[in-house]
Amino acid sequence: MSKETAVYTHGHHESVLRSHTWRTAANSAAYLLESLKPHMKILDIGCGPGTITADLAELVPDGHVTGVDRAEGVLEQARATAAARGLGNVDFAVADVHALEYPDDTFCVVHAHQVLQHVGDPVQALREMHRVTKPGGYIAVRDADYAAMTWYPASEGLDDWLDLYRRVARANGGEPDAGRHLKSWALSAGIRDITTTSGTWTFATEEERAWWSGLWADRTLASAYADRAAEGGHATPGGLRAVSEAWRDWGRHEDGWFAVLHGEILCQKQV
Ligand SMILES: C[S@@+](CC[C@H](N)C(=O)[O-])C[C@H]1O[C@@H](n2cnc3c(N)ncnc32)[C@H](O)[C@@H]1O
Numbered sequence: 001m002s003k004e005t006a007v008y009t010h011g012h013h014e015s016v017l018r019s020h021t022w023r024t025a026a027n028s029a030a031y032l033l034e035s036l037k038p039h040m041k042i043l044d045i046g047c048g049p050g051t052i053t054a055d056l057a058e059l060v061p062d063g064h065v066t067g068v069d070r071a072e073g074v075l076e077q078a079r080a081t082a083a084a085r086g087l088g089n090v091d092f093a094v095a096d097v098h099a100l101e102y103p104d105d106t107f108c109v110v111h112a113h114q115v116l117q118h119v120g121d122p123v124q125a126l127r128e129m130h131r132v133t134k135p136g137g138y139i140a141v142r143d144a145d146y147a148a149m150t151w152y153p154a155s156e157g158l159d160d161w162l163d164l165y166r167r168v169a170r171a172n173g174g175e176p177d178a179g180r181h182l183k184s185w186a187l188s189a190g191i192r193d194i195t196t197t198s199g200t201w202t203f204a205t206e207e208e209r210a211w212w213s214g215l216w217a218d219r220t221l222a223s224a225y226a227d228r229a230a231e232g233g234h235a236t237p238g239g240l241r242a243v244s245e246a247w248r249d250w251g252r253h254e255d256g257w258f259a260v261l262h263g264e265i266l267c268q269k270q271v
Pocket of ligand 1: 008020021023028045046047048049050051052068069070071074095096097098112113114115118119120
């Protein structure tokens with residue numbers, strides 16, 4: 001597989017979008033928010049269904065946000081999200097982060113949430129993100145780190161899920177443990193002024209457990225990820241059913257707890 005043509009592991013099945021549309025600037029980009037100013041021009045890369053993009057647009061009322069994604073189909077949902085919220089300062093376009101069609105020094109902020117884990121060449125992606133950022137502007141990246149995810153109670157089925165997910169993501173050309181790599185990738189891209197933080201999502205209440213376990217249980221049986229797991233010989237149909245059932249079982253535990261660790265980098269482009 002060419003380094004720049006990684007397959008997006010999840011695809012945009014309903015069980016995947018159920019997770020993406022829950023995301024807000026507050027729960028997914030908090031490390032960036034205090035650097036935002038009302039006039040800023042933002043590029044949101046790999047925007048997916050655009051809920052974070054729309055939040056960013058509300059935070060820069062005198063500025064503008066462009067959301068881009070390599071997948072044309074999901075941009076229709078992003079446009080509908082922005083229209084439903086009456087936002088006039090946001091637009092969307094198809095783009096590949098490895099080769100952005102914007103001039104150097106265009107944006108005040110270039111943001112990517114849960115994207116670099118899926119791309120074939122994250123260092124090239126960061127070079128492009130840096131190139132289109134204005135001097136003094138920010139590059140903001142956040143990615144989960146699958147190997148650092150942890151939960152209670154112990155579950156062999158969820159151990160199997162993690163092992164399977166990481167194998168499928170790597171076979172698709174991605175890096176499921178991207179969170180820990182972000183600083184290193186940024187340094188390799190020639191970026192120097194890097195602030196590194198980490199952030200978490202926690203799912204423990206009955207409602208949170210039902211939502212998180214349900215979307216993984218469904219995604220394991222019907223999504224591009226499920227198809228690739230089966231087609232690539234990574235799991236049998238019975239194995240996928242067992243992993244899906246393990247998620248439902250975990251969700252039923254009153255004392256169930258799941259934490260997702262993310263790496264975050266906020267880089268200021270030197271003037
Ligand atoms: C996990 S989703 C994240 C969506 C959104 N940022 C969010 O957090 O809700 C990753 C998105 O990155 C997009 N993507 C994958 N590879 C890409 C690439 N090379 N260039 C641009 N977008 C890409 C996928 O199509 C997908 O919509």
